[in-house]
Amino acid sequence: MIQESPAIAFSKQSSTFDKIEEENLILQYMRKRIHQHCLRFFPANASILELNCGTGIDAVFFARHGMKVLATDVASGMIKTLNSKIEQFDLKGSISTQQCSYTELPKFAEGPFDVVFSDFGGLNCISDLTPVVEGVKKNLKSEGIVTLVVMPKICPWEILLALKGNFKVAFRRFKKDGAESHLEGEYFKTFYFSQSYIREVFGEEFSLVKLEGLCSFVPPPYFEFFPKRLKKTFNILARLENLVRFTFPFNRTADHFMITLRRK
Template identity: 50%
Template sequence: MPTELIDQWKNVDQAFSKQSIHFDEDDFSNAILQEWRKRIYKHVDQFIKPNSKILELNAGTGIDAIRFAREGHSVHATDISGGMIKKLKDKISIHSLTNTISIQQISFENIDNVEGKFDYVFSNFGGLNCIDDLKKVTRHLPKLLNEGGFITWVIMPRVSPWEWTWAFKGKFKEAFRRFDRNGTSAHLEGETFTTYYYSSDQIKDCFDSQFQLLKTEGLGIFSPPPSAVNFAKRFRGISNFLNRIDRVASKMYPFNRWGDHVIVTLEFYSKNY
Protein backbone atom coordinates (compact mmCIF):
# COMPACT_ATOMS: atom_id res chain seq x y z
CA MET A 1 0.00 0.00 0.00
CA PRO A 2 1.40 3.44 -0.94
CA THR A 3 2.76 5.53 1.93
CA GLU A 4 0.17 8.28 1.42
CA LEU A 5 -2.67 5.77 1.83
CA ILE A 6 -1.10 4.34 4.98
CA ASP A 7 -0.85 7.88 6.37
CA GLN A 8 -4.47 8.58 5.36
CA TRP A 9 -5.87 5.61 7.27
CA LYS A 10 -3.53 6.17 10.21
CA ASN A 11 -4.70 9.77 10.54
CA VAL A 12 -8.36 8.77 10.14
CA ASP A 13 -7.93 6.19 12.90
CA GLN A 14 -6.28 8.68 15.24
CA ALA A 15 -8.77 11.47 14.53
CA PHE A 16 -11.87 9.39 15.14
CA SER A 17 -10.32 7.58 18.09
CA LYS A 18 -9.88 10.97 19.74
CA GLN A 19 -13.39 11.99 18.74
CA SER A 20 -14.86 8.79 20.18
CA ILE A 21 -14.41 10.17 23.70
CA HIS A 22 -17.14 12.79 23.20
CA PHE A 23 -18.82 11.47 20.02
CA ASP A 24 -22.09 10.33 21.60
CA GLU A 25 -22.47 13.49 23.66
CA ASP A 26 -21.97 15.65 20.57
CA ASP A 27 -24.39 13.53 18.56
CA PHE A 28 -27.25 13.39 21.05
CA SER A 29 -27.01 17.12 21.82
CA ASN A 30 -27.29 18.10 18.14
CA ALA A 31 -30.96 18.41 17.21
CA ILE A 32 -30.20 18.47 13.48
CA LEU A 33 -28.24 15.22 13.66
CA GLN A 34 -31.06 13.58 15.61
CA GLU A 35 -33.62 14.66 13.02
CA TRP A 36 -31.42 13.44 10.18
CA ARG A 37 -31.00 10.03 11.81
CA LYS A 38 -34.79 9.71 11.97
CA ARG A 39 -35.02 10.52 8.26
CA ILE A 40 -32.27 8.03 7.42
CA TYR A 41 -33.99 5.28 9.43
CA LYS A 42 -37.29 6.07 7.73
CA HIS A 43 -35.54 5.73 4.37
CA VAL A 44 -33.90 2.39 5.30
CA ASP A 45 -37.14 1.01 6.74
CA GLN A 46 -38.71 1.24 3.27
CA PHE A 47 -36.32 -1.47 2.04
CA ILE A 48 -34.99 -3.56 4.90
CA LYS A 49 -36.66 -6.90 5.54
CA PRO A 50 -37.37 -8.37 9.00
CA ASN A 51 -34.47 -10.14 10.71
CA SER A 52 -31.93 -8.90 8.19
CA LYS A 53 -28.22 -9.50 8.53
CA ILE A 54 -26.51 -6.12 8.19
CA LEU A 55 -22.90 -5.25 7.39
CA GLU A 56 -22.21 -1.76 8.70
CA LEU A 57 -19.24 0.25 7.47
CA ASN A 58 -17.78 3.02 9.67
CA ALA A 59 -20.03 1.94 12.54
CA GLY A 60 -18.50 4.42 14.97
CA THR A 61 -19.69 4.03 18.54
CA GLY A 62 -22.61 1.89 17.42
CA ILE A 63 -25.53 4.32 17.50
CA ASP A 64 -26.98 2.86 14.31
CA ALA A 65 -25.94 -0.73 15.04
CA ILE A 66 -27.77 -0.66 18.37
CA ARG A 67 -30.88 0.80 16.76
CA PHE A 68 -30.93 -1.93 14.10
CA ALA A 69 -30.29 -4.67 16.68
CA ARG A 70 -33.22 -3.43 18.75
CA GLU A 71 -35.37 -3.64 15.62
CA GLY A 72 -34.63 -7.36 15.39
CA HIS A 73 -31.71 -7.35 12.95
CA SER A 74 -28.20 -8.72 13.43
CA VAL A 75 -25.27 -6.41 12.70
CA HIS A 76 -21.62 -6.98 11.86
CA ALA A 77 -20.17 -3.57 12.73
CA THR A 78 -16.85 -2.53 11.18
CA ASP A 79 -14.69 0.53 11.73
CA ILE A 80 -11.03 1.43 11.31
CA SER A 81 -10.90 3.49 14.51
CA GLY A 82 -9.63 1.68 17.58
CA GLY A 83 -11.26 4.26 19.84
CA MET A 84 -14.65 3.86 18.18
CA ILE A 85 -14.38 0.07 18.37
CA LYS A 86 -13.64 0.23 22.11
CA LYS A 87 -16.68 2.43 22.73
CA LEU A 88 -18.83 0.09 20.66
CA LYS A 89 -17.64 -2.97 22.60
CA ASP A 90 -18.48 -1.28 25.89
CA LYS A 91 -21.97 -0.34 24.70
CA ILE A 92 -22.71 -3.81 23.36
CA SER A 93 -21.86 -5.26 26.76
CA ILE A 94 -23.92 -2.67 28.64
CA HIS A 95 -26.97 -3.23 26.42
CA SER A 96 -26.55 -7.05 26.39
CA LEU A 97 -26.35 -7.17 22.59
CA THR A 98 -23.38 -9.53 22.19
CA ASN A 99 -25.61 -12.07 20.42
CA THR A 100 -26.83 -9.62 17.80
CA ILE A 101 -23.86 -7.29 17.17
CA SER A 102 -20.40 -8.52 16.16
CA ILE A 103 -17.38 -6.27 15.65
CA GLN A 104 -14.38 -6.16 13.32
CA GLN A 105 -11.75 -3.43 13.16
CA ILE A 106 -11.04 -3.03 9.46
CA SER A 107 -10.79 -0.40 6.73
CA PHE A 108 -13.19 -0.10 3.79
CA GLU A 109 -10.52 -1.32 1.39
CA ASN A 110 -10.19 -4.62 3.24
CA ILE A 111 -13.81 -5.67 3.59
CA ASP A 112 -12.98 -8.67 1.43
CA ASN A 113 -11.69 -10.06 4.75
CA VAL A 114 -15.21 -9.95 6.18
CA GLU A 115 -16.74 -13.42 6.33
CA GLY A 116 -20.33 -14.35 5.55
CA LYS A 117 -23.20 -13.05 3.45
CA PHE A 118 -25.43 -10.10 4.28
CA ASP A 119 -28.87 -8.77 3.38
CA TYR A 120 -27.93 -5.12 3.80
CA VAL A 121 -24.77 -2.98 3.67
CA PHE A 122 -25.13 0.32 5.52
CA SER A 123 -22.80 3.29 5.91
CA ASN A 124 -23.83 6.52 7.59
CA PHE A 125 -22.76 10.16 7.68
CA GLY A 126 -19.93 10.36 5.19
CA GLY A 127 -17.55 7.73 6.46
CA LEU A 128 -17.02 6.62 2.88
CA ASN A 129 -15.87 10.11 1.96
CA CYS A 130 -12.51 9.15 3.45
CA ILE A 131 -11.73 6.90 0.49
CA ASP A 132 -10.34 8.19 -2.82
CA ASP A 133 -12.17 5.67 -5.01
CA LEU A 134 -15.48 4.06 -4.06
CA LYS A 135 -14.74 1.16 -6.41
CA LYS A 136 -12.20 -0.02 -3.85
CA VAL A 137 -15.26 -0.83 -1.74
CA THR A 138 -17.91 -1.72 -4.30
CA ARG A 139 -15.77 -4.37 -6.00
CA HIS A 140 -16.06 -6.53 -2.87
CA LEU A 141 -19.82 -6.21 -2.41
CA PRO A 142 -21.09 -8.95 -4.79
CA LYS A 143 -19.44 -11.63 -2.68
CA LEU A 144 -20.82 -10.12 0.53
CA LEU A 145 -24.46 -9.62 -0.47
CA ASN A 146 -27.28 -12.10 -0.73
CA GLU A 147 -29.51 -12.01 -3.80
CA GLY A 148 -31.94 -9.11 -3.52
CA GLY A 149 -29.78 -7.48 -0.88
CA PHE A 150 -29.69 -3.72 -0.41
CA ILE A 151 -27.09 -1.02 0.07
CA THR A 152 -27.81 2.31 1.75
CA TRP A 153 -24.96 4.77 1.95
CA VAL A 154 -25.15 8.29 3.34
CA ILE A 155 -22.43 10.23 1.54
CA MET A 156 -21.36 13.85 1.17
CA PRO A 157 -22.02 14.93 -2.46
CA ARG A 158 -20.37 17.64 -4.53
CA VAL A 159 -23.31 20.04 -4.64
CA SER A 160 -24.07 21.62 -1.27
CA PRO A 161 -25.92 24.95 -1.65
CA TRP A 162 -25.62 25.75 2.05
CA GLU A 163 -21.82 25.82 1.77
CA TRP A 164 -22.02 28.22 -1.17
CA THR A 165 -23.17 30.89 1.26
CA TRP A 166 -19.62 30.99 2.60
CA ALA A 167 -18.73 32.88 -0.58
CA PHE A 168 -20.62 35.90 0.82
CA LYS A 169 -18.03 35.95 3.62
CA GLY A 170 -15.19 35.85 1.12
CA LYS A 171 -14.45 32.18 1.81
CA PHE A 172 -14.51 31.09 -1.82
CA LYS A 173 -12.17 28.13 -1.36
CA GLU A 174 -14.33 26.70 1.42
CA ALA A 175 -17.56 27.45 -0.44
CA PHE A 176 -16.60 25.39 -3.48
CA ARG A 177 -14.18 22.89 -1.92
CA ARG A 178 -16.39 19.93 -2.84
CA PHE A 179 -15.61 20.38 -6.53
CA ASP A 180 -11.90 19.62 -6.04
CA ARG A 181 -11.42 16.20 -7.64
CA ASN A 182 -8.22 15.67 -5.66
CA GLY A 183 -10.09 15.95 -2.39
CA THR A 184 -9.93 18.48 0.41
CA SER A 185 -7.96 18.46 3.63
CA ALA A 186 -10.13 17.82 6.67
CA HIS A 187 -8.99 18.75 10.15
CA LEU A 188 -10.37 16.80 13.10
CA GLU A 189 -9.03 16.52 16.64
CA GLY A 190 -5.62 17.84 15.57
CA GLU A 191 -5.28 15.31 12.74
CA THR A 192 -5.39 15.98 9.00
CA PHE A 193 -6.70 13.63 6.33
CA THR A 194 -8.24 13.97 2.88
CA THR A 195 -11.99 14.04 2.26
CA TYR A 196 -13.36 13.18 -1.18
CA TYR A 197 -16.79 14.26 -2.46
CA TYR A 198 -18.86 12.30 -4.97
CA SER A 199 -21.69 13.29 -7.28
CA SER A 200 -24.68 10.96 -7.52
CA ASP A 201 -23.54 9.93 -11.01
CA GLN A 202 -20.08 9.09 -9.68
CA ILE A 203 -21.62 7.01 -6.90
CA LYS A 204 -23.86 5.16 -9.35
CA ASP A 205 -20.96 4.55 -11.75
CA CYS A 206 -18.98 2.85 -8.99
CA PHE A 207 -21.47 -0.03 -9.09
CA ASP A 208 -21.69 -2.47 -11.99
CA SER A 209 -24.82 -3.70 -13.74
CA GLN A 210 -25.64 -6.08 -10.89
CA PHE A 211 -26.80 -3.11 -8.84
CA GLN A 212 -29.95 -1.10 -9.50
CA LEU A 213 -30.33 2.40 -8.10
CA LEU A 214 -33.64 2.62 -6.24
CA LYS A 215 -33.71 5.96 -4.49
CA THR A 216 -31.69 9.04 -3.62
CA GLU A 217 -32.64 11.63 -1.03
CA GLY A 218 -30.96 14.89 -0.05
CA LEU A 219 -30.17 15.96 3.51
CA GLY A 220 -29.47 19.61 4.28
CA ILE A 221 -30.04 20.91 0.77
CA PHE A 222 -30.91 24.46 1.76
CA SER A 223 -31.34 24.07 5.52
CA PRO A 224 -28.51 24.29 8.09
CA PRO A 225 -26.37 21.15 8.43
CA PRO A 226 -25.35 19.75 11.85
CA SER A 227 -22.21 21.91 11.83
CA ALA A 228 -24.47 25.00 11.74
CA VAL A 229 -26.66 23.99 14.68
CA ASN A 230 -25.95 27.31 16.43
CA PHE A 231 -27.31 29.19 13.39
CA ALA A 232 -30.43 27.03 13.53
CA LYS A 233 -30.92 27.87 17.21
CA ARG A 234 -30.37 31.58 16.66
CA PHE A 235 -32.57 31.88 13.57
CA ARG A 236 -35.29 29.34 14.24
CA GLY A 237 -37.84 30.92 11.92
CA ILE A 238 -35.53 30.92 8.91
CA SER A 239 -34.27 27.43 9.72
CA ASN A 240 -37.78 26.01 10.06
CA PHE A 241 -38.74 27.57 6.73
CA LEU A 242 -35.68 26.09 5.01
CA ASN A 243 -36.40 22.70 6.59
CA ARG A 244 -39.91 22.75 5.13
CA ILE A 245 -38.44 23.44 1.69
CA ASP A 246 -35.96 20.60 2.17
CA ARG A 247 -38.62 18.07 3.11
CA VAL A 248 -40.42 18.75 -0.18
CA ALA A 249 -37.33 19.09 -2.38
CA SER A 250 -35.30 16.20 -0.93
CA LYS A 251 -37.01 13.55 -3.05
CA MET A 252 -37.29 15.63 -6.25
CA TYR A 253 -34.74 15.77 -9.06
CA PRO A 254 -32.19 17.38 -9.02
CA PHE A 255 -32.45 18.27 -5.34
CA ASN A 256 -32.40 14.61 -4.29
CA ARG A 257 -28.77 14.60 -5.45
CA TRP A 258 -27.79 17.72 -3.52
CA GLY A 259 -27.18 18.53 0.11
CA ASP A 260 -24.73 18.28 2.96
CA HIS A 261 -25.30 14.52 2.59
CA VAL A 262 -27.32 12.31 0.26
CA ILE A 263 -28.94 8.97 1.06
CA VAL A 264 -28.38 6.48 -1.77
CA THR A 265 -30.02 3.04 -1.91
CA LEU A 266 -29.36 0.28 -4.44
CA GLU A 267 -30.49 -3.33 -4.83
CA PHE A 268 -28.23 -6.25 -5.78
CA TYR A 269 -28.92 -9.17 -8.12
CA SER A 270 -26.08 -11.31 -9.44
CA LYS A 271 -25.67 -11.81 -13.18
CA ASN A 272 -26.66 -15.44 -12.72
CA TYR A 273 -29.93 -14.63 -10.97
Protein backbone atom coordinates in the same frame (compact mmCIF):
# COMPACT_ATOMS: atom_id res chain seq x y z
CA MET B 1 -5.84 2.07 1.00
CA ILE B 2 -7.58 4.33 3.50
CA GLN B 3 -5.56 7.21 4.92
CA GLU B 4 -4.16 6.53 8.41
CA SER B 5 -4.93 10.00 9.77
CA PRO B 6 -8.75 9.64 9.73
CA ALA B 7 -8.50 6.40 11.71
CA ILE B 8 -6.32 8.10 14.32
CA ALA B 9 -8.56 11.19 14.41
CA PHE B 10 -11.79 9.25 14.87
CA SER B 11 -10.22 7.03 17.51
CA LYS B 12 -9.35 10.18 19.43
CA GLN B 13 -12.90 11.47 18.98
CA SER B 14 -14.59 8.24 20.09
CA SER B 15 -14.94 9.34 23.72
CA THR B 16 -16.81 12.54 22.79
CA PHE B 17 -18.53 11.47 19.55
CA ASP B 18 -21.95 10.75 21.08
CA LYS B 19 -21.90 13.93 23.17
CA ILE B 20 -21.27 16.02 20.05
CA GLU B 21 -24.45 14.64 18.49
CA GLU B 22 -26.44 15.02 21.71
CA GLU B 23 -25.64 18.74 21.65
CA ASN B 24 -26.26 19.28 17.92
CA LEU B 25 -29.92 19.42 16.84
CA ILE B 26 -29.05 19.26 13.14
CA LEU B 27 -27.08 16.03 13.60
CA GLN B 28 -30.07 14.60 15.47
CA TYR B 29 -32.37 15.66 12.62
CA MET B 30 -30.05 14.01 10.10
CA ARG B 31 -29.78 10.78 12.09
CA LYS B 32 -33.57 10.55 12.36
CA ARG B 33 -33.95 11.04 8.61
CA ILE B 34 -31.32 8.39 7.90
CA HIS B 35 -33.05 5.88 10.16
CA GLN B 36 -36.40 6.57 8.49
CA HIS B 37 -34.82 5.95 5.09
CA CYS B 38 -33.25 2.69 6.25
CA LEU B 39 -36.42 1.32 7.84
CA ARG B 40 -38.24 2.01 4.59
CA PHE B 41 -35.92 -0.19 2.54
CA PHE B 42 -34.22 -2.70 4.86
CA PRO B 43 -36.05 -6.04 5.14
CA ALA B 44 -37.44 -7.08 8.51
CA ASN B 45 -34.89 -8.96 10.64
CA ALA B 46 -32.16 -8.02 8.16
CA SER B 47 -28.55 -9.07 8.53
CA ILE B 48 -26.42 -5.94 8.09
CA LEU B 49 -22.75 -5.39 7.36
CA GLU B 50 -22.03 -1.87 8.58
CA LEU B 51 -18.96 0.01 7.37
CA ASN B 52 -17.41 2.85 9.40
CA CYS B 53 -19.79 2.06 12.27
CA GLY B 54 -18.36 4.68 14.64
CA THR B 55 -19.59 4.34 18.21
CA GLY B 56 -22.47 2.17 17.06
CA ILE B 57 -25.38 4.61 17.21
CA ASP B 58 -26.85 3.05 14.07
CA ALA B 59 -25.94 -0.52 15.03
CA VAL B 60 -27.79 -0.18 18.35
CA PHE B 61 -30.80 1.33 16.55
CA PHE B 62 -30.93 -1.54 14.06
CA ALA B 63 -30.48 -4.15 16.79
CA ARG B 64 -33.41 -2.68 18.71
CA HIS B 65 -35.48 -3.10 15.55
CA GLY B 66 -34.80 -6.82 15.37
CA MET B 67 -31.84 -6.76 12.97
CA LYS B 68 -28.40 -8.35 13.32
CA VAL B 69 -25.33 -6.23 12.65
CA LEU B 70 -21.68 -6.94 11.99
CA ALA B 71 -20.24 -3.50 12.73
CA THR B 72 -16.82 -2.68 11.28
CA ASP B 73 -14.55 0.33 11.62
CA VAL B 74 -10.87 1.02 11.07
CA ALA B 75 -10.69 3.20 14.21
CA SER B 76 -9.87 1.12 17.29
CA GLY B 77 -11.38 3.72 19.64
CA MET B 78 -14.74 3.50 17.91
CA ILE B 79 -14.82 -0.29 18.14
CA LYS B 80 -13.87 -0.14 21.82
CA THR B 81 -16.71 2.29 22.53
CA LEU B 82 -19.22 0.15 20.64
CA ASN B 83 -18.11 -2.99 22.48
CA SER B 84 -18.86 -1.18 25.75
CA LYS B 85 -22.36 -0.37 24.49
CA ILE B 86 -22.96 -3.99 23.51
CA GLU B 87 -22.17 -5.00 27.08
CA GLN B 88 -24.17 -2.14 28.58
CA PHE B 89 -27.31 -2.80 26.53
CA ASP B 90 -26.97 -6.61 26.46
CA LEU B 91 -26.82 -6.78 22.65
CA LYS B 92 -24.28 -9.59 22.22
CA GLY B 93 -26.78 -11.65 20.25
CA SER B 94 -27.54 -8.79 17.86
CA ILE B 95 -24.27 -6.92 17.29
CA SER B 96 -20.76 -8.22 16.66
CA THR B 97 -17.73 -6.09 15.81
CA GLN B 98 -14.56 -6.28 13.79
CA GLN B 99 -11.84 -3.69 13.34
CA CYS B 100 -10.99 -3.46 9.65
CA SER B 101 -10.80 -1.00 6.79
CA TYR B 102 -13.63 -0.92 4.27
CA THR B 103 -10.99 -0.95 1.53
CA GLU B 104 -9.85 -4.42 2.62
CA LEU B 105 -13.06 -6.23 3.52
CA PRO B 106 -12.65 -10.00 3.83
CA LYS B 107 -15.43 -12.42 2.97
CA PHE B 108 -17.04 -12.54 6.40
CA ALA B 109 -18.18 -15.87 7.83
CA GLU B 110 -21.35 -14.14 9.07
CA GLY B 111 -22.35 -13.33 5.48
CA PRO B 112 -23.64 -13.03 2.93
CA PHE B 113 -25.70 -10.12 4.25
CA ASP B 114 -29.09 -8.68 3.36
CA VAL B 115 -27.74 -5.12 3.66
CA VAL B 116 -24.46 -3.22 3.48
CA PHE B 117 -24.67 0.19 5.13
CA SER B 118 -22.33 3.17 5.48
CA ASP B 119 -23.37 6.36 7.27
CA PHE B 120 -22.41 10.03 7.57
CA GLY B 121 -19.79 10.33 4.87
CA GLY B 122 -17.47 7.64 6.15
CA LEU B 123 -16.68 6.70 2.56
CA ASN B 124 -15.57 10.25 1.80
CA CYS B 125 -12.17 9.47 3.35
CA ILE B 126 -10.95 7.80 0.15
CA SER B 127 -10.67 8.98 -3.45
CA ASP B 128 -11.71 5.76 -5.19
CA LEU B 129 -14.60 3.55 -4.09
CA THR B 130 -13.61 0.60 -6.30
CA PRO B 131 -12.04 -1.50 -3.48
CA VAL B 132 -15.09 -0.85 -1.29
CA VAL B 133 -17.43 -2.08 -4.02
CA GLU B 134 -15.32 -5.23 -4.46
CA GLY B 135 -15.67 -5.94 -0.74
CA VAL B 136 -19.40 -5.27 -0.84
CA LYS B 137 -19.90 -7.72 -3.70
CA LYS B 138 -18.11 -10.46 -1.73
CA ASN B 139 -20.48 -10.03 1.19
CA LEU B 140 -23.90 -9.07 -0.21
CA LYS B 141 -26.70 -11.47 -1.09
CA SER B 142 -28.36 -11.54 -4.47
CA GLU B 143 -31.10 -8.87 -4.39
CA GLY B 144 -29.40 -7.41 -1.32
CA ILE B 145 -29.55 -3.72 -0.43
CA VAL B 146 -26.73 -1.18 -0.25
CA THR B 147 -27.44 2.13 1.51
CA LEU B 148 -24.73 4.78 1.60
CA VAL B 149 -24.87 8.23 3.18
CA VAL B 150 -22.37 10.28 1.23
CA MET B 151 -21.20 13.89 0.90
CA PRO B 152 -21.70 15.09 -2.69
CA LYS B 153 -19.79 17.67 -4.70
CA ILE B 154 -22.51 20.33 -4.58
CA CYS B 155 -23.84 21.71 -1.29
CA PRO B 156 -25.86 24.93 -1.79
CA TRP B 157 -25.32 26.11 1.78
CA GLU B 158 -21.55 25.91 1.37
CA ILE B 159 -21.57 27.70 -1.99
CA LEU B 160 -23.54 30.54 -0.38
CA LEU B 161 -20.60 31.08 1.98
CA ALA B 162 -18.83 32.71 -0.98
CA LEU B 163 -21.10 35.70 -0.37
CA LYS B 164 -19.36 36.10 2.98
CA GLY B 165 -15.95 35.77 1.38
CA ASN B 166 -15.35 32.25 2.68
CA PHE B 167 -14.21 30.88 -0.67
CA LYS B 168 -12.14 28.08 0.88
CA VAL B 169 -15.23 26.34 2.29
CA ALA B 170 -17.55 27.48 -0.51
CA PHE B 171 -15.63 25.65 -3.22
CA ARG B 172 -13.73 22.95 -1.33
CA ARG B 173 -15.91 20.14 -2.66
CA PHE B 174 -14.84 20.84 -6.24
CA LYS B 175 -11.15 20.08 -5.62
CA LYS B 176 -10.12 17.02 -7.63
CA ASP B 177 -7.35 16.10 -5.20
CA GLY B 178 -9.61 16.38 -2.14
CA ALA B 179 -10.20 19.03 0.50
CA GLU B 180 -7.97 19.40 3.54
CA SER B 181 -9.74 18.31 6.73
CA HIS B 182 -8.68 18.70 10.35
CA LEU B 183 -9.98 16.68 13.29
CA GLU B 184 -8.51 16.05 16.73
CA GLY B 185 -5.12 17.38 15.67
CA GLU B 186 -4.95 15.15 12.59
CA TYR B 187 -4.94 16.34 8.96
CA PHE B 188 -6.33 14.32 6.08
CA LYS B 189 -8.12 14.66 2.75
CA THR B 190 -11.88 14.49 2.20
CA PHE B 191 -13.20 13.54 -1.23
CA TYR B 192 -16.69 14.20 -2.57
CA PHE B 193 -18.76 11.98 -4.86
CA SER B 194 -21.66 12.52 -7.22
CA GLN B 195 -24.51 10.04 -7.24
CA SER B 196 -23.64 9.26 -10.87
CA TYR B 197 -20.12 8.22 -9.84
CA ILE B 198 -21.50 5.88 -7.18
CA ARG B 199 -23.91 4.29 -9.64
CA GLU B 200 -21.08 3.94 -12.15
CA VAL B 201 -18.65 2.31 -9.72
CA PHE B 202 -21.27 -0.21 -8.58
CA GLY B 203 -22.06 -0.99 -12.21
CA GLU B 204 -24.96 -2.61 -14.00
CA GLU B 205 -25.16 -5.35 -11.38
CA PHE B 206 -26.93 -2.82 -9.13
CA SER B 207 -30.07 -0.80 -9.77
CA LEU B 208 -31.09 2.46 -8.12
CA VAL B 209 -33.87 2.12 -5.57
CA LYS B 210 -33.97 5.63 -4.11
CA LEU B 211 -31.91 8.81 -3.96
CA GLU B 212 -32.71 11.24 -1.15
CA GLY B 213 -31.11 14.57 -0.32
CA LEU B 214 -30.16 15.34 3.27
CA CYS B 215 -29.67 18.96 4.31
CA SER B 216 -30.46 20.68 1.04
CA PHE B 217 -32.77 23.28 2.61
CA VAL B 218 -31.76 22.54 6.20
CA PRO B 219 -28.23 23.87 6.89
CA PRO B 220 -25.26 21.52 7.45
CA PRO B 221 -24.52 20.46 11.04
CA TYR B 222 -21.71 22.98 11.56
CA PHE B 223 -24.46 25.65 11.57
CA GLU B 224 -25.41 24.22 14.95
CA PHE B 225 -26.60 27.60 16.23
CA PHE B 226 -29.33 27.75 13.57
CA PRO B 227 -32.12 25.62 15.11
CA LYS B 228 -31.50 27.18 18.52
CA ARG B 229 -31.63 30.82 17.44
CA LEU B 230 -33.95 30.45 14.43
CA LYS B 231 -36.21 27.59 15.45
CA LYS B 232 -39.23 28.63 13.35
CA THR B 233 -37.10 29.15 10.26
CA PHE B 234 -35.40 25.81 10.80
CA ASN B 235 -38.77 24.04 11.05
CA ILE B 236 -39.98 25.73 7.85
CA LEU B 237 -36.83 24.67 6.01
CA ALA B 238 -37.23 21.10 7.29
CA ARG B 239 -40.82 20.99 6.00
CA LEU B 240 -39.76 22.34 2.61
CA GLU B 241 -36.97 19.79 2.39
CA ASN B 242 -39.39 17.01 3.21
CA LEU B 243 -41.47 17.97 0.16
CA VAL B 244 -38.59 17.82 -2.33
CA ARG B 245 -36.11 15.37 -0.80
CA PHE B 246 -36.61 12.81 -3.60
CA THR B 247 -36.81 15.40 -6.39
CA PHE B 248 -34.07 16.59 -8.75
CA PRO B 249 -31.91 18.56 -8.01
CA PHE B 250 -32.56 18.50 -4.26
CA ASN B 251 -32.00 14.74 -4.01
CA ARG B 252 -28.34 15.17 -4.95
CA THR B 253 -27.33 18.75 -4.10
CA ALA B 254 -27.16 18.82 -0.31
CA ASP B 255 -24.73 18.38 2.57
CA HIS B 256 -25.23 14.60 2.21
CA PHE B 257 -27.39 12.31 0.14
CA MET B 258 -28.72 8.85 0.90
CA ILE B 259 -28.48 6.41 -1.99
CA THR B 260 -30.02 2.94 -1.87
CA LEU B 261 -29.14 0.36 -4.51
CA ARG B 262 -30.33 -3.20 -5.03
CA ARG B 263 -28.21 -6.03 -6.35
CA LYS B 264 -29.83 -7.72 -9.33
